[in-house]
């Protein structure tokens with residue numbers, strides 16, 4: 275009775291996946307097993323918390339949408355406002371887990387722990403990573419040490435910050451890494467050990483409020499490479515998108531046709547964010563392009579997929595590029 279109350283919100287993914295045999299680790303079906311079965315598979319959970327499960331969605335995370343995020347964030351806020359909920363664990367597919375984590379990092383209005391967890395092997399596999407990951411996530415969400423640190427991601431005995439973590443490997447269980455800045459800490463026999471915190475604003479310090487929104491602004495990502503044409507950019511402009519994130523080469527450099535297309539897009543009112551496809555480092559303002567002149571926004575060290583989330587939330591408040599740039603230096 276004196277244990278913390280942790281809600282497990284299940285959304286699907288490989289952690290809830292099943293394969294044809296115990297050695298099937300690719301080519302399995304995601305999002306098959308319900309939250310009650312996930313909890314039953316780890317009886318040790320009751321040693322650390324009073325857990326309750328809720329099946330919010332049952333999808334593979336490549337099918338996650340803005341609508342799912344709005345619904346999930348509202349539910350998390352509703353639950354964390356209750357006195358009898360001390361922390362939340364969200365089971366999630368790994369493919370877009372970092373995006374959901376960052377969206378929640380900016381829209382959850384509570385200091386109580388929120389931990390996202392997934393697995394790389396389906397629940398039916400030999401040495402499935404789901405059960406130990408779920409145990410660690412519940413232990414982390416039960417810990418007072420995890421409070422006020424923003425949304426956390428825990429797999430493979432590590433704790434990472436939502437803003438900083440990314441999936442780095444298509445197959446292996448050590449796939450989640452904060453490649454630029456490193457992990458926040460480790461889980462050791464069910465206890466978190468923290469070494470640092472994220473310096474950027476999140477949760478209760480965030481200015482974004484989605485409680486009254488049922489839709490987010492249309493923002494897409496366009497990827498650059500040698501010989502890239504402007505066709506995709508023009509298509510997004512034609513579709514009426516409010517913003518675009520350019521996953522640029524190097525330090526967000528713009529090829530001649532891409533620069534021309536983005537310049538025209540901006541003149542038509544679209545907000546342009548320059549980011550990098552490299553995966554680490556800062557896309558510096560006024561570096562590879564003159565953002566002041568072009569009226570573009572630089573993504574700082576956010577990945578293109580996370581820059582998209584911040585731009586969508588930013589556009590719910592302003593279309594002023596200076597204000598948006600300030601947000602990219604803050605969150």
Ligand SMILES: NC(=O)C[C@H](N)C(=O)O
Pocket residue numbers: 286287288289304333334335336366367368369370392393394395
């Ligand atoms: N490992 C996984 O969870 C991958 C799966 N495609 C998902 O994201 O739902």
